[in-house]
Amino acid sequence: MNLRIGKVRNSLILTVVLVINILCLMTITIQSMAAWRPGRAARTTTPINGDQDNNYHHHKHHRGEFRSTSASFAIAGKPSTSSLNLRLNPAVLKKVDSMHQVLNLSRFADDTVYPAKRIGRYLMVYQNLCADVDHVHLIMIVHTAPKNLHRRQRIRDTFGKRSLFYPFNVRVAFLLGKTENSTLERVLWMEHARYNDTVMGDFLDDYHNLTLKGVMGYRWVNQFCPNSELVLKIDDDVFINTYKLLYSFINHMRGKPKSIFCNLWHKGTMPILRQGKWKVDTRLFSKMSTFPYDYCSGFVVLLSSDLMGPMHQAAMTTPFFWIDDVYLFGMLPSVVGGVTYYNYALNKNVALNDKKTINCTVEQGARCPIFGSIIADHNYWRYWDMVSSLYVSGDWKVENKLIE
Ligand SMILES: *[C@@H]1O[C@H](CO)[C@@H](O)[C@H](O)[C@H]1NC(C)=O
Ligand SMILES: *[C@@H]1O[C@H](CO)[C@@H](O)[C@H](O)[C@H]1NC(C)=O
Numbered sequence: 552m553n554l555r556i557g558k559v560r561n562s563l564i565l566t567v568v569l570v571i572n573i574l575c576l577m578t579i580t581i582q583s584m585a586a587w588r589p590g591r592a593a594r595t596t597t598p599i600n601g602d603q604d605n606n607y608h609h610h611k612h613h614r615g616e617f618r619s620t621s622a623s624f625a626i627a628g629k630p631s632t633s634s635l636n637l638r639l640n641p642a643v644l645k646k647v648d649s650m651h652q653v654l655n656l657s658r659f660a661d662d663t664v665y666p667a668k669r670i671g672r673y674l675m676v677y678q679n680l681c682a683d684v685d686h687v688h689l690i691m692i693v694h695t696a697p698k699n700l701h702r703r704q705r706i707r708d709t710f711g712k713r714s715l716f717y718p719f720n721v722r723v724a725f726l727l728g729k730t731e732n733s734t735l736e737r738v739l740w741m742e743h744a745r746y747n748d749t750v751m752g753d754f755l756d757d758y759h760n761l762t763l764k765g766v767m768g769y770r771w772v773n774q775f776c777p778n779s780e781l782v783l784k785i786d787d788d789v790f791i792n793t794y795k796l797l798y799s800f801i802n803h804m805r806g807k808p809k810s811i812f813c814n815l816w817h818k819g820t821m822p823i824l825r826q827g828k829w830k831v832d833t834r835l836f837s838k839m840s841t842f843p844y845d846y847c848s849g850f851v852v853l854l855s856s857d858l859m860g861p862m863h864q865a866a867m868t869t870p871f872f873w874i875d876d877v878y879l880f881g882m883l884p885s886v887v888g889g890v891t892y893y894n895y896a897l898n899k900n901v902a903l904n905d906k907k908t909i910n911c912t913v914e915q916g917a918r919c920p921i922f923g924s925i926i927a928d929h930n931y932w933r934y935w936d937m938v939s940s941l942y943v944s945g946d947w948k949v950e951n952k953l954i955e
């Protein structure tokens with residue numbers, strides 16, 4: 552009797568455990584299926600507006616006034632925890648080979664063409680920027696030109712200011728190259744001593760070195776901010792609505808491994824320019840009129856931090872190409888493999904045009920879905936006042952949730 556009851560009880564318990572397991576599995580599956588609303592989460596399937604207007608804005612921005620560079624240095628990095636065995640994997644070798652071909656380089660070309668190997672020592676770096684907390688929710692990596700002191704300062708005072716976003720931990724690092732202006736260099740050292748948030752690489756800050764700057768960023772996060780969850784790469788002429796990002800969008804981004812959230816250019820849609828400041832030598836991608844990789848417009852790009860090690864490692868094998876957006880957000884992810892892109896449509900979540908952004912905020916307040924935008928210097932403070940006053944009201948969190 553007792554034995555039987557025991558058996559019945561045991562099988563009941565077993566059944567319950569099984570059912571719970573199945574329910575858990577179903578929930579996980581449903582959650583991952585439902586994680587993205589179609590508009591925002593187009594993965595790579597929806598053709599995006601590779602139209603004239605967008606191309607124009609994209610290139611216009613690329614031609615814009617900001618200049619940056621990359622760094623190099625010889626501080627021995629911590630060995631990356633995620634070893635990719637990039638050199639051994641045949642699929643990766645094939646990809647890298649085809650990149651060598653379109654870039655018209657010999658497979659046995661000098662190793663220094665690999666950006667991660669060109670990067671030497673940091674000229675300026677503070678090792679503890681992320682070390683005072685266990686978890687950094689968002690590390691902002693700002694590509695900035697040495698002379699843009701005022702842009703760095705306004706970011707420190709506004710959307711990059713730690714104390715405004717507790718309980719979220721936000722950190723900002725500014726990535727610079729060297730300057731030949733010795734007066735400016737002295738000012739930069741003072742800035743570094745004062746804020747400890749500038750990272751300077753051993754390369755000239757020039758738009759042809761932007762790829763080096765970006766790879767330095769991947770390396771830096773991997774080394775000095777490994778406790779970060781999301782990495783936001785922006786240019787210094789961008790305004791981020793950090794409130795919106797943290798209290799709304801981050802819910803969609805968390806827990807998605809190897810993911811990139813950006814305004815996406817699908818492969819075969821973005822023309823390769825053959826003249827102007829951003830002209831690509833005709834020997835590179837020689838028979839192509841569009842870039843053969845998916846990649847992001849680089850002004851606002853969010854990446855899951857698990858990509859930092861693999862991306863840096865991939866830059867040791869992936870041949871150099873100087874247009875940073877293509878290299879950092881197209882070629883490297885392609886070599887890393889298994890990366891998921893989430894498309895943030897232009898003028899919906901990110902904008903190249905501050906008129907659209909300001910208008911959207913005027914009309915929709917905290918519900919305006921644009922969280923990242925290029926902004927003209929003369930509109931910056933007016934827009935910051937608008938955003939920050941919206942979000943101190945106390946009900947904005949509730950209102951924000953309505954967007955979902
Ligand atoms: C060098 O930098 C200083 C400080 O930013 C600036 O005032 C000066 O115009 C610069 N000189 C040149 C030649 O660009
Ligand atoms: C910057 O870092 C140095 C150590 O490298 C430290 O002595 C100094 O107090 C830091 N300054 C600030 C403002 O955090």
Ligand SMILES: *[C@@H]1O[C@H](CO)[C@@H](O)[C@H](O)[C@H]1NC(C)=O
Pocket residue numbers: 669753754755756757759760
């Ligand atoms: C950076 O850019 C300058 C100017 O285009 C170039 O001469 C230099 O070789 C580049 N690389 C480094 C590491 O400075």
Ligand SMILES: *[C@@H]1O[C@H](CO)[C@@H](O)[C@H](O)[C@H]1NC(C)=O
Pocket residue numbers: 655833834835837
């Ligand atoms: C590759 O570059 C060499 C010179 O470096 C040039 O002679 C050759 O035509 C180029 N190949 C293509 C396919 O453009």
Ligand SMILES: *[C@@H]1O[C@H](CO)[C@@H](O)[C@H](O)[C@H]1NC(C)=O
Pocket residue numbers: 906907910914
């Ligand atoms: C701003 O919004 C209003 C109303 O929707 C519209 O009429 C106007 O054209 C918009 N301005 C810009 C610059 O988008």
